[in-house]
Amino acid sequence: MIITSLKNSSKTANLIAKKLKCKYIETEIKTFPDGDIYLRYKSEIKNKKLIIVESFQPNSNEALYNIVFAGKTAKDLGAKQIILVAPYLAFMRQDKRFNSGEAINAKIMSELINNSVDKIITVDPHLHRIRKMSDIFKIKSKRLTANQAIGNFIEKNFKNEVIMGPDWESYQWADEIAKIAKTQSTCLEKTRHSYRDVDVKLVKEIPIKGKNVIIVDDIISTGNTMIKAAIKAKKLGAKSVSCVGIHGLFVENALKKMKKHFNNIFTVNTIEHNTNKIDITDTLIKEIKKK
Numbered sequence: 001m002i003i004t005s006l007k008n009s010s011k012t013a014n015l016i017a018k019k020l021k022c023k024y025i026e027t028e029i030k031t032f033p034d035g036d037i038y039l040r041y042k043s044e045i046k047n048k049k050l051i052i053v054e055s056f057q058p059n060s061n062e063a064l065y066n067i068v069f070a071g072k073t074a075k076d077l078g079a080k081q082i083i084l085v086a087p088y089l090a091f092m093r094q095d096k097r098f099n100s101g102e103a104i105n106a107k108i109m110s111e112l113i114n115n116s117v118d119k120i121i122t123v124d125p126h127l128h129r130i131r132k133m134s135d136i137f138k139i140k141s142k143r144l145t146a147n148q149a150i151g152n153f154i155e156k157n158f159k160n161e162v163i164m165g166p167d168w169e170s171y172q173w174a175d176e177i178a179k180i181a182k183t184q185s186t187c188l189e190k191t192r193h194s195y196r197d198v199d200v201k202l203v204k205e206i207p208i209k210g211k212n213v214i215i216v217d218d219i220i221s222t223g224n225t226m227i228k229a230a231i232k233a234k235k236l237g238a239k240s241v242s243c244v245g246i247h248g249l250f251v252e253n254a255l256k257k258m259k260k261h262f263n264n265i266f267t268v269n270t271i272e273h274n275t276n277k278i279d280i281t282d283t284l285i286k287e288i289k290k291k
């Protein structure tokens, strides 16, 4: 088995290779002067099980393109099996045609991946209207979760805490994580007026006053959902407000805006970022090792 990465996940890929005691190989990826992609495996991959560790952020469009080229090239060079480990899978939020004429990103992305690798492993994909990975992936697919890693982290690092999901969708994570961390959970109800304008109100009553509130969500993109929730938690008397995001995209200066509202900002290392405090590689490795 050999491990590689493209542009986004070399730290994670190297950590996995080190823990698995297997070889990490460099893949050269750059552009020709006209902007066309140039990709070259620098080691022999024929008859090898190749693990491509590549998160879809930053630059999701480019990441998808790079993954397709890497997968197809590996097939062409005779790799025995090609497994894509994409700790963050992008394109999942545009999972239907909301307005006439729109592209359904999740479907197009999955078709390209189906044709490029043999298996995909990911962490907490944004499954909403698409209920399960096999609805869009014809190749083998595995959906892992960071709940256990987050729950353990919270149990170890917090006292007198409660978990809050900023909306109903996130309650699935908040509730599960609270059980692991042996604490209570609640969630807010979110009304989204536009991509950037979101309102929230508390749905399930639990004590918030004097508590260390940890707001948990799958994706932090502009950070607006988290910020609204933090403001609400403070209004309800929270002693401190921390946030845990599984996938920290932090677009449009999100981190800077969020720092004013949170005592702590933590993410899982599904997207490499300096807020990464929760390591998901052991969970990934268990699945990589399977036949």
Ligand code: R5P
Pocket: 167, 169, 170, 195, 217, 218, 219, 220, 221, 222, 223, 224, 225, 226
């Ligand atoms: C949406 O359904 C997700 O679960 C997140 O709540 C959302 O992506 C967060 O976006 P933003 O950080 O831009 O508010």
